[in-house]
Amino acid sequence: MSGAAHLTLTTDVVPFAIHGERLEVLLARQAADWRLPGGPIAAGEELDAAARRYLAAQTGLNDVYLEQLYTFAQPKRHAGQRMVTVAYFALVSTDFPSDDGAPADRQAHWIAVNELPAQAPDGAEIVALAHRRLASKLAYSTIALQLMTEHFTLSELQAVHETILGETLDKRNFRKRILALDCIEQTGALERRRGHRPARLFRAKRPGQVDFIK
Amino acid sequence: MSGAAHLTLTTDVVPFAIHGERLEVLLARQAADWRLPGGPIAAGEELDAAARRYLAAQTGLNDVYLEQLYTFAQPKRHAGQRMVTVAYFALVSTDFPSDDGAPADRQAHWIAVNELPAQAPDGAEIVALAHRRLASKLAYSTIALQLMTEHFTLSELQAVHETILGETLDKRNFRKRILALDCIEQTGALERRRGHRPARLFRAKRPGQVDFIK
DNA sequence: ACAAAAGTGTTTTTGTTACACCCATGT
DNA sequence: ACATGGGTGTAACAAAAACACTTTTGT
Known part of the structure; x- marks a missing residue:
């Protein structure tokens, strides 16, 4: 009856901004490659608080609009360790620096949604889902x-x-x-x-x- | 960095049906009172599979339409044990028995959405959210x-x-x-x-x- | 014959789409 | 004077809302 064995609960955030007629996503450096910002939720932490914390820590973003998107479970990712991801999307105002510092130094960088690299598991799907949600909300919200x-x-x-x-x-x-x-x-x-x-x-x-x- | 300590991941399902001009929710008996069907997700189990499993086990419902609603975290519910709930709603066809057996024997029973008892934590809010989602989907889906x-x-x-x-x-x-x-x-x-x-x-x-x- | 719900079109109103020219500025 | 994007109204069309009577059955 215990579902808690080896369960890691994480958040992933899709941070959107518009730069020069392109819709871009801010990716964070994780080891060798670029991933959606996010990580494990701390004990006693709210889900959206965790999403904001990782955004701030991994990309420097603060005070963004944040909205829960969907929750994904990868039944068995690596050996026993199970991962459940609560995905969010964030909206970042256009004046947040598009990319600063030399490419190699940056801890995060913006990339157009239609030029995403082969990425985190499901990364592209999460971004695509977030994009669809955002596009449909234009019709009935501000x-x-x-x-x-x-x-x-x-x-x-x-x-x-x-x-x-x-x-x-x-x-x-x-x-x-x-x-x-x-x-x-x-x-x-x-x-x-x-x-x-x-x-x-x-x-x-x-x-x-x-x-x-x- | 480990968010897994004492974490229980559960599903709750809001099973809707229409009975005689009333929108009703199927509640399951849990100890003394009535709760939304649901429970902890087993290791290696998909989220929606868990939702279906609890629906079947606690209420006898099978083959329903199921849709993910929202994920809630209760930062600290009871002593150290933390609970994260992935909420779903289900749509049940009108011909599923409205209520059978004597009231005391039933393991589950239907109750109108506007007559919900003081219930599971957030139960009423989850039902209200599901109701709003369902109502808005009438406008743009079948x-x-x-x-x-x-x-x-x-x-x-x-x-x-x-x-x-x-x-x-x-x-x-x-x-x-x-x-x-x-x-x-x-x-x-x-x-x-x-x-x-x-x-x-x-x-x-x-x-x-x-x-x-x- | 009456009660009760099923079935059926048209008009009015509202919202959406298509469309073209003048304005204020910098060079 | 010309290039550049800023700013503006109206007519045509489509979609949504309002609206009332006839039909088929059971009693």
């Missing part, structure tokens, strides 16, 4: 705001949606829809970039909070 | 068919939707929508009940399979 910096333009927000969905959206329809959600407001400031009209900056009305639609 | 008997009338299917959603639906709009999904077909037979026109019987085109919409 979750994309968790990927934005504090201030952002509507075109930037649209580009985030387009990157996740893998399709282009109509500018006027997108703006109509987003503004109707009443989830963002103008800051009053403008973002000026060379060579064209400055864009209005917006911010989330309820930063950190994900609202559902309808 | 999941409700998993609650039906092999043959059923459109009015019965509509009643199942109404019971889960807690609101009445328009008969013509409901039929238009369901038939457009191309998930059910007429059997040719009629169900005749006293006192009114007989109803056409339908069956699922792909029983056991849940299709998604759009």
Whole structure:
């Protein structure tokens, strides 16, 4: 009746960010290769606390949006040792450094979701599942705001949606829809970039909070 | 670094069925009181296999639709022993016996979701979460068919939707929508009940399979 | 003949999609 | 003056909601 024999409970986190029209995942160095951040859950620790702890320790990420994805059991991975993984995904704002330091020194680095290396067991499947979940949530929540910096333009927000969905959206329809959600407001400031009209900056009305639609 | 100390991994299952316009949950006897079916996962066992095993052993249910819901950790439940629960919900067809035998003898019994007893830790929350998930899936999948008997009338299917959603639906709009999904077909037979026109019987085109919409 | 649930279309309203031009800036 | 992305409204279409009467059976 005891299911506890040689059981290791771990978390894996899929940390997403958008960098230059690409959806990327932050991988952590583990021995020779790159893996999703994560590791065993400590005694008395909450699951999401463990996920946050490994994110911080292995990648330096803090204060991200975190959501439980799915729980996987690998019935017998290596000799007697059994592993159960609670998978999470995290959304990281675009201004978190995309990659710093020399490639060899980094303890973590971003890689595009469609260029994942042969990786941790099930790593690619977990990422694919997280990607699907994220894409479907765009339709009925304000979750994309968790990927934005504090201030952002509507075109930037649209580009985030387009990157996740893998399709282009109509500018006027997108703006109509987003503004109707009443989830963002103008800051009053403008973002000026060379060579064209400055864009209005917006911010989330309820930063950190994900609202559902309808 | 070892998260395995005194860790018990368990499953809990929320088995739903519709009985007479009520959404009910099947509880299993555990010592003095009634609990969601479930228990510790055996070594080398898949998570959903454990859920099915406990359902069968504690309630007699077999071959139900099963879906993972969420994973909960109770950081320290009783003295050192830690419990992590992978929650599932199950959908049971209406013809599974609603309750048989004398109340005192039963090893399991159905109870309406809005009349749950003070129960297992988090029992009511797990049921509520499962109920919300089920209700939202009605909008974009054919999941409700998993609650039906092999043959059923459109009015019965509509009643199942109404019971889960807690609101009445328009008969013509409901039929238009369901038939457009191309998930059910007429059997040719009629169900005749006293006192009114007989109803056409339908069956699922792909029983056991849940299709998604759009 | 009456009660009770089954069955059936059309109109109205709402939301979604498609679409093209002017604006403000930097060079 | 030109290149670049920012910003804006309307018409067509599709989907969802509202709505009432006839049919078939049992009593």
